[in-house]
Amino acid sequence: MEAIPLLTLKRLPQYLEALNRLQKAGLKMVPATKIAVFTDVHMTQVRKDLAYTGVVGTPKIGHNVDELILAIEQCLNWNDISSCFLVGVGHLGKALMGYSELNKKGMRIIAAFDANPELAGTYYQGIQVHSMSKFSNLLSRLHVHIGILTVPAEAAQEIADEMVAGGIIAIWNFTPTRLQVPGHVIVENIDMSSSLAVLSRRVAERLYHTKN
């Protein structure tokens, strides 16, 4: 299986989003130029990216929309369902447990864990919450590969270590902590703090220059 470049992978969901809209609008065929307009990506780049899906377009007519949607979903492994564990049932954890988009994108949270013993045995959105003491045992029994980390920053590294020790090969990290993990473990960060830093500073700069 070919390693698709990082930036291509990040753009594929945007194409998918555009293609789904075009499909709803009744379009059967779509040229790369149209996808380029919808996603604000240069058409040369769109063509390069779509080449990774293996779908070949017809000159001047473009790609078959249905075929391209399926091919992108397959590239992203969104047709397969991957089971995953979530650790940290706070506001953010609960949001992800109720986020139906995840299921459409091949990810199913099959169990959640929290340090708060009062949550153990409860259910949220049909997903059972367990105490952390059950984590390793359930992990090895259920052969789960992906862990979602929604704990407070100071607990992140410790839980990541437990995930790695239990055989997790990919961590979706929603904490601001930079995790130290062995080289074979994949970490994808959703870094809200960094994003908020950029936003706050840019707004402050903008307002300052408006006033002065």
Next chain:
Amino acid sequence: MEAIPLLTLKRLPQYLEALNRLQKAGLKMVPATKIAVFTDVHMTQVRKDLAYTGVVGTPKIGHNVDELILAIEQCLNWNDISSCFLVGVGHLGKALMGYSELNKKGMRIIAAFDANPELAGTYYQGIQVHSMSKFSNLLSRLHVHIGILTVPAEAAQEIADEMVAGGIIAIWNFTPTRLQVPGHVIVENIDMSSSLAVLSRRVAERLYHTKN
């Protein structure tokens, strides 16, 4: 006010996170090398980034921890509270409404909006939910600059247009839609779809190569 480079801005919260931990541990002074170890950023880069805060370190001793924390928070405008509106009170919107970290990072959601009329007049985490029809009016009365977008993808552009028309200068976009906005409007994307695309594909590649 100096425009701080994007990547520096993204790293400042990581330094802050490390500094807060060191402060809790009782440290008064910290050399850039120590911050480098904690954040996995090269110390030359750490020094360059910290220069933007205006805090000058002492050779071999380093920076005063308390002073550096304050200076970074000031750089990021996290000491000031910016009021913002949130549109889209689904799972993700609710998670942000309950996310206390936002207040620590200078952002306060003062009102929320949703297209579902049944939510109008309700409260969540002490924040009132309004119908979308009140959006423009409240926006102009309360001089809010920042909008948080947590609506479904297909509604994102329309709401963004309303935000811009009402005077919003920065949108924190949690939808997978690439927003088309005028050049003066700041957009910060939290793109969970892209992140999930990278994660899913890398896991698939890893498992494929383990099997074959």
